[in-house]
Amino acid sequence: MRSPAVASRVGVLLGISFGLCFLTGLVSHYAQLPQQPVPFPASPAWGYRVTQGLHVISGTAAVPLLLVKLWTVYPRLFLRPPRRLRGLLVEVAERGSIAVLVASAVFLLASGLANSTAWYPWAFSFRTTHYALAWVAIGALVLHVAVKLPLIRQALRADVDDTALDRPTATEPGALSRRGLLRTTWLAAGVAVVATAGNSVGWLREVSVLAVRSSDGPQGLPVTKSARAAGVLETATSPAYRLTVEHAGERRTFGLEELQALPQVTETLPIACVEGWSENAEWTGVRLRTLLDLVGAPAGSAVVFESLQESGAFRTSALPGHFADDDRTLVALRVNGEVLSLDHGHPCRLIAPNRPGVRQTKWLSRVVAT
Structure with a gap:
């Protein structure tokens, strides 16, 4: 042999x-x-x-x-x-x-x-x-x-x-x-x-015994990094939470209720992790382009997102302009008809098409258009 x-x-x-x-x-x-x-x-x-x-x-x-x-x-x-x-x-x-x-x-x-x-x-x-x-x-x-x-x-x-x-x-x-x-x-x-x-x-999934992460988590989605591990349990649930959106000196801040009052859209998009798991979900929130328009960011502006988590390789992420302008790119507030759980990024998170999950920043605190 x-x-x-x-x-x-x-x-x-x-x-x-x-x-x-x-x-x-x-x-x-x-x-x-x-x-x-x-x-x-x-x-x-x-x-x-x-x-x-x-x-x-x-x-x-x-x-x-x-x-x-x-x-x-x-x-x-x-x-x-x-x-x-x-x-x-x-x-x-x-x-x-x-x-x-x-x-x-x-x-x-x-x-x-x-x-x-x-x-x-x-x-x-x-x-x-x-x-x-x-x-x-x-x-x-x-x-x-x-x-x-x-x-x-x-x-x-x-x-x-x-x-x-x-x-x-x-x-x-x-x-x-x-x-x-x-x-x-x-x-x-x-x-x-x-x-x-x-x-x-x-x-x-019923026969994939090594697919240990599929559909395993709150709201039917796996969790790679929990809110506790990210150290955001207090800041993500604080009544004082504000999302800051900036461009060229123009700045707007939004509380959770103000974000919910903006026009809401729903998109069905997969979230796919570098670890190999992926799952489709219905995401509801504000189009990123809507928020960028409120601070006068022109079309094609790249965007940098910052998370409430204080450290970690993916605390910030950069989004190219064509993603930011895509109507499917959302600052999501809900998933599968429910308010985002803490582990999935409450109070809001980025979700964009065809992006690695580690770049879909959770627990957003700041959005800066360049």
């Missing part, structure tokens, strides 16, 4: 999973940048939900594929290297690149799974570290495929039971046939997909 015939076939699907995970990860990283050379689109509203769902699903599917791939090739690590200097240097370089690929792949999958459960047993920035090592992993993967391409082609063109490419010492039969191992691997990857996909595919 430990043969190029098996390793190449598993490697193809693993490469597809890694490629899909890498590309969708780039989308997520770009969507979170405060400055974007090419504006991230506001439509379709569900775009980020799809790409981030695919990111987590493909990463989870890669776990059993990587384990089987490593199991099939690890005997090669113990082969005696060539004695000639040139051959030895080539072998050392090849094994070194494989070590980098394996180490970065294991780190990405392990830390990605931890992130999907909101568990961060480390002090470094997950987003920047994950992004940097993704480039390392994909670069090492491209190099590995380039070096092994002749062997991969030969193995894939031959029958899976062909032993022409086997190691001379690979003579004992395994507990499974090669076809049995491959079928088991495809099944394991499929189970991983189904067990995770419920985070973003509603009709799979």
Whole structure:
């Protein structure tokens, strides 16, 4: 079973999973940048939900594929290297690149799974570290495929039971046939997909045992950061609460009742988290453009939002002008027909189409048009 015939076939699907995970990860990283050379689109509203769902699903599917791939090739690590200097240097370089690929792949999958459960047993920035090592992993993967391409082609063109490419010492039969191992691997990857996909595919939630965050929270929406964790329990419920809206020296402040007195609109928009979960909801509130007009902010103005929370990486967020002008972008006061719960951003929060959930600022205190 430990043969190029098996390793190449598993490697193809693993490469597809890694490629899909890498590309969708780039989308997520770009969507979170405060400055974007090419504006991230506001439509379709569900775009980020799809790409981030695919990111987590493909990463989870890669776990059993990587384990089987490593199991099939690890005997090669113990082969005696060539004695000639040139051959030895080539072998050392090849094994070194494989070590980098394996180490970065294991780190990405392990830390990605931890992130999907909101568990961060480390002090470094997950987003920047994950992004940097993704480039390392994909670069090492491209190099590995380039070096092994002749062997991969030969193995894939031959029958899976062909032993022409086997190691001379690979003579004992395994507990499974090669076809049995491959079928088991495809099944394991499929189970991983189904067990995770419920985070973003509603009709799979009853069977997605790993989709622990879906619909889990007040008002039918998961909570990533609670009001208690953000330290806003008092300020968010204070009768003195005011939302400040500013532009070029013009300033207006609004209490909760004043916000409720402004024209209210309802939009159905998904909220999608970088952890992979997403959920559609009906949001009711004031169009952001309505508030910006009250302080004379021109069309196309970018907007910076500040939260009542005193610290944290996402206490502030920047919204490009085309999002701010979109009629679907709201300062939301209600969700699914109910007043926002504290954990979902009461007294008001930002909700915009096609945005990462971490950029949909909760517990708004200040809105500044630039």
